[in-house]
Amino acid sequence: MLQTVSEWLWWERLWLPENVSWSDLEDSEGRVYAKASQLYAALPCALCMLLVRYLFERYLAAPLADVWEIRDRVRLTAAPNPVLENYFCKRVHPRVESNWIVSLLSQADVTSLCKKTSWPERRVQVWFRRRRNQERPGLRKRFCEASWRCVFYFFAFVYGVLALYDKPWFYNLKEVWAGFPKQSMLPSQYWYYLLEMGFYSSLLLSLTFDVKRKDFKEQVIHHIATLTLLSFSWISNYIRIGTLVMAVHDSADILLEGAKVLNYAKWHRTANAMFVVFTFLFMLTRLVIFPFWLIHCTWVYPLEEFAPFFGYYFFNVMLLVLQMLHFYWAVLISRMLYKCIFSKLEGDDRSDAEEDDSDSPMERNHKSSHINGSGARGRANGH
Incomplete structure (x- = not known):
């Protein structure tokens, strides 16, 4: 039975265009293709990511928090x-x-x-x-977590740009499908995929002890959809478009986590400015470039090369799932930007605010109304 399920799961007509078989994607004539077995390396990479994160937060982020005098609130x-x-x-x-x-x-x-x-x-x-x-x-935990993500997204984005800047498909999206699926895998693509898959796998493993936010379920869906997309694009040799999608996503996330870090450090004006830039970049990359360039590239251009098949629809549906999450987060970001400009923004709009044990619900509502109506400029630390 397991053999039957495996044969169906790897049925060529599901994942590859017509007249293309898995044997066509075996290494030959100097060409090296991505292999499903290489995805197993994502798990040890995720464990290494967790170790690196622990060392980073303990020996870099925590001392930096001490320098900036970031302390947890005294709780009764x-x-x-x-x-x-x-x-x-x-x-x-x-x-x-x-x-x-x-x-x-x-x-x-x-x-x-x-x-x-x-x-x-x-x-x-x-x-x-x-x-x-x-x-x-506590505040220090939030600071350390945001610092780690900011550093990762920065290095991942820089690596992605270095891996893409000299590739023709970076400037002409039709080159993404030139010769598909018989496109040789590059070492830079392998390490880029491994880095990203290890990171998102580590986020899934650390969800239980990370800061829990209102969009917890959306984050889980996002991480699973991302890993599914990366795995499928790797196996079916959608690697070129996969690297473009990763670079587009990482670009805005640097500013998001950076704004959080600066906000925790009480550099509120700089955090506000970074949040405004982040909002513009997020809307540009997630609501313009991603749907109208990248999804258009995966939805329209392949039909010029081959007839649609299950993998074609599967890949595009998963991209649309990500796009729906982008719309959801765009609403939250817009609310944050409004609070940032016209009122006082306290913390991450996705996070739980710490309650004052001396205030009754009615007193808290009164204070909240007074703050929101005061017109004071707020503090931005992410969507």
Whole structure:
């Protein structure tokens, strides 16, 4: 049965154009082609990425945080209470990404807990806010994580440009399909793919202990779609367009993570300026270049060379999944830019804000309304 599934999975008519077989993509006459077995190297590469990240955050990012005096906010711990702790672990902790802890508690829940603990309502709410804050990552962790991503995207983008700048398909997208799929793999392409696949695999492995944001599910979809695209493009020799897609994505992400780093360091004006540039670059690369150049290249130009097949549709559908995520993030970025220009922006719009255990929900709403209406220029640190 497994052999039947394997034969179907590797059926040539699924992944290759008509009159092309896997035997045509075997090394010969000085040509070297990408092989599915080479993808196994992505896992050890991901583990190496996690190790490099750990060393970077501990010996570079953390000392830099000390130099810029980036410290975690002093948090009041919740008093031990078995009843509330049991309720928090069962009903609240699995939904830890929500904005306000009180919003997870109905009035009936609060009343019931007050009876069980003999505590007043105000004290129960304060306990949950303090307990919730204990689950939130500190400012230093956010700084170290943003620093690592910024450095990776910078070096990945620079490497991508160096690997592409002298290639004809970098300037003429029709060259992407010249001689497809019999296109020899270049060493620079191999290492570029390995670097990117190792990085995104490491992000999936580290999701459980990374800063959890509102778009957690979208991030998971993005990472899986990216790895699926990279794997498929590698096996089916869509490598040329794959390297272009990676370079386009990395370009804006450098500024995103850089703006976060500067914001955590309290360089707010510089962070604001970088965020504005990031917004422009994101809209240009993800909403203009990606759909109207790259997806057009994969949707229209191949039909001039061969008839459509399953792999052609599969690849384009996965690109459209990424494009839908781009639209989603574009909305969040636009909201962030509006707050940055016309009001006071506090932190990452995708992240949970730390709650003040002295404020009631009504007081927090009043403060929020006052801040948003003050017209103070905000702080930008990403979408």
